Amino acid sequence: MKVCIIFPPLPFGWTPVAPPILEYLAALTHREDPNIEIELISASATPEAIDKIQCDLATISILTPTAVPGYMIADALRAKGIKVVFGGIHASSMPEEAKSHGDAVVIGEAESTWPQVLRDFKAGRLQPFYRGEQLPLNDLPTPFFGKLSGGHQFRVINTSRGCPYNCTFCSVKPFYGASIRFRPIEDVVRDVCAVPEKMYINGDENIWWEGFEQRAIDMFTALRGSGKKWMGFGSLRPVLTPSGSRMLNAARESGMLTVWVGWDAISDDSLTAYKANGKIGVDRERAVRTLRDHGIDVSLFYMLGGRNDSLDDFKRSVELADRLGVSMHPSLLVPYPGTELRRQYEPYIYKDLGWEYYTGAYALFDHPDPRMTPAAREEAFYETSLEILSNWRIFSHMRHVPLSGFPFAHILSLMNQLPVRKGMKIAYEKWKEEQRAVRDKQIMG
Incomplete structure (x- = not known):
């Protein structure tokens, strides 16, 4: 068989x-x-x-x-x-x-x-x-490393499932549930040691949770002997807790180079509308600076074009990238099926757009601001992305990457941005061709 x-x-x-x-x-x-x-x-x-x-x-x-x-x-x-x-x-x-x-x-x-x-x-x-049932994670097998072709350079290791936060846009919580289920630390160490490369990705929705900082510290401490570098996804709120500094030091000493953070929205109004302020904490800019002060590079992911957003938010995101000295990766807001956001936006969703448009590069719903047409949002997305990913900003960001991660963190920063820039330029040219075809059709019609 x-x-x-x-x-x-x-x-x-x-x-x-x-x-x-x-x-x-x-x-x-x-x-x-x-x-x-x-x-x-x-x-x-x-x-x-x-x-x-x-x-x-x-x-x-x-x-x-x-x-x-x-x-x-x-x-x-x-x-x-x-x-x-x-x-x-x-x-x-x-x-x-x-x-x-x-x-x-x-x-x-x-x-x-x-x-x-x-x-x-x-x-x-x-x-x-x-x-499927949401079972305890006590007996998961080590991934079958070594059989996948295609030149992939990073393997993903998961250490927990579930998320207690209530972000309206998230499709992870409906899938994995609201309760955090942790894997045994010794199983995590076993899988990390089995990774054939010298660098891996912690694929958890969140590598550290408020109230479970000691568990994160214990896991990072156990991983110190693996000799591998890694990156992962983390929320900002636990960074500023009383145990935050010990946790970040342990993460860096375990080989952590970069944390990908959900900034989620530029405006506080949109952040509140998405119910994402619970995981962000009270001072997200200070949390980012704290991460950098502990020798961990930061990449921010955020969404633009929501019904509470404005065209000014696109420009403000570029200013934020310059002010914080971090790499930033925007997308247009996507109301994924099964999410609360999908239910909220249902009356406004463009029903003629299939799932192939749900990539973060298309406007998928009507906006109350007449200036925020689909074309205006999509063009602003591409222009903002390419401005943030300009060669000047990419290499300027290298000055802000903590020296403690040299050279791995610096190479990783380039790998996280240069291919995205190349793909974004290709996608933008394709988008402009699509827009010209639409205009020509309208003229001919």
Whole structure:
């Protein structure tokens, strides 16, 4: 029996980060039956592999922006007689939609259901839907490192699941739940030591939680002996707690180079509207400076173009990047299915735009400000992104990267920005061509 595990192509092409679901689901598969032959396909890295697939069962993990290519792959495989199982956050939010392109859908987490999927397939009784339980994370296998081709340079290690915050735009909490579930620290250390590269990514929604600072300190202390460098996603609120300084020192000493932070919104009004101020804390600029003072580089992610935002917010974000000396990565606001934001924005969403537009580069809903047309928001997004990613700003930021991380943090900073700039320029030119085509059609019509 052969199983093919597929991650569809990303909207902006290849990234050096290996899709974690591939190697992890391979480990779950081998735990159930070591005799199953496995093929892993990251379609952005090896698109030619899709047309050559020969297997008994294919499983496709989809996010919202990869749903359309995922469905196209599934339709082609089923036409060849291959059974297809969908999983992932989008399939869990839209199971009936996913089922229309596949033979089965795993809703939620895979640990409690994937073994049964494999048994049912072997027995010829594959069920249409499987609902996963949110189990304790005490017995997760080490990802099946080494079998994925495509030149991926970073593996992802997860140490916890769940999120207690109530950000309206987030699709992670509906999937993983509100309770934080931690993995045993010794299991995390085991997986980190198994990573074949010298650098990895902590893929948790948050690498440190307020009220659990000591757990973070214990984990970072245990990782000091791994000899590996790493980066991860962290909220700002725990940084300024009484234990924050000890926690940041432990993180840096464990090899942490960079933290990716959800700044979420430029204006405080939008931050409140998204219910994201709970994880931000009372002084987010001071928290960023504190991270830098502890030798950790910072990259901020934030959204523009929401119904509470203005055109001025685009310009203010560039000023913020210059003032803080950090790299910043904007996107246009996306109301993902299954989120509270989606329910709030439902009356205003453009229903003619398919999931392929849910990339963070398109305006997806009506805005109360007549100046904030879809074209105005999209053009402002590209211009802001390219201004922030100008060569001058990228290399100017190098002066602010903590010297304690040299040279790894400096190289990482360039790797996080230069490819994005290149992809953004290509996407902007494509967008301008689309706009010209629309105008020509209007003139001809």
